[in-house]
Amino acid sequence: MNVTRGFTGRSRARHPGLPPGQYDAGDDWPVLSAEVTPDLAPEEWTFRVDGLVAEERTWTWAEARALPGSVYEGDIHCVTSWSKFGVRFSGVSLDVFLDAVRPDPAATHAVAYAHTGYTTSLPLADLRGGRAWIAFDADGAPLPPEHGGPARLLVPHLYFWKSAKWIAGLRLLDHDEPGFWEQNGYHARGNPWQEQRYSGD
């Protein structure tokens, strides 16, 4: 153990919801994106699911908003070490979209892509079972553009770079195809509880 002289740190009363190596950002919700925030109106937004599916589909804003709603209320974790507790997102469960396109049994992974060109790769299993959403609102208000509005992917059990802002679609694949940060040295899965930050973790 390499002790740093004079460092005591904050209170040891650790929030049980805080994964290893993370700190509580409190009321802050830092913005981290490597691109220019797009000027994307809800009427221009679409969400498509294609690749290894029985029936490719594209939803417009109105069509997506008409689907049965679902809420995630819980924590989010950024790979840059901040976590934010008790955020309430509302949107539509990704299961609703995936059930509609009927994934091919050979599909094992997905690339989520944004209207900006951002991509991130995920195991399909992480997008199933009520653990992923297309989110339209956060804490009762429309998602601000800098946080991915009008709609973002939400996969809160993984580091937040997986929750692609300005989500445009999912492509289902039979292999893992690294996305933007995954090609830039970040972990393929990104489970915060196993501290899977960088490839090799």
Added chain:
Amino acid sequence: MTDLAPAAERAPAPLATRFAVPGRIAVDAPQAGEWQPATLSAIRRETDRATTFRLAVPGWPGHLPGQHLMLRLTAEDGYTAQRHYSIASAPDDSGHIELTLDHVEGGEVSGWFHTEARPGDRVEVRGPVSGFFAWPGDRPALLIGAGSGVVPLMSMVRHHRARGLDVPLRLLVSARTPEELIYAGEYGPETTPVFTRRAPAGTAVGRLSAAHLAPVLAERPAGGWEAYVCGSNAFAEHASRLLVAAGQPVDRIRVERFG
């Protein structure tokens, strides 16, 4: 990067999914690497709020200008705190790296650096990480930063200077006052400072504007500018909108936001 054309106008994409702005370098697993001991070798005050900490890292694998690292402090009882920081120094600084940290009110890690740290103290670092904001010194670089957002850009300026590179490089750096301008004594003709609250006599006071960008963009270097924007989210939004409005291609703008 795709543009914002309506879905109907977008050609059906093939199964190969390559949408994003590419990283500047390939980053493989060993580069993020293991935690390594680092010894504080010097402390240099930059402004009232910002201080540079020089670290000897014998096992440092090297970095490119613009990359960052993770830094970890460990208390007697094993408690640790870690943060990401941009690297301020140029790559050719054998076995040493420099970080310039703002003193964040109540900051758990920056607070230790600004109130406790002294030469000889030991911390741990891991990195470098991320190839996206890196600049290998190849393309013409238009750097735009505010406050401590200038830190990774300064690594690029220092690299450009140390290597005597011919490729064009320009820095627009915004600070509230001359006293708050980090690295004020190091800038050369490549740099245009912008002061938002108070400026030296003869220099206008005001926010970064299209008028600051116009002469630089008009230079039109061969291959075009690769723009690197770094600062608070508000500044990054402002600067990147100015760039887009002035015609800089959106896929030639790399943004690093300080949370």
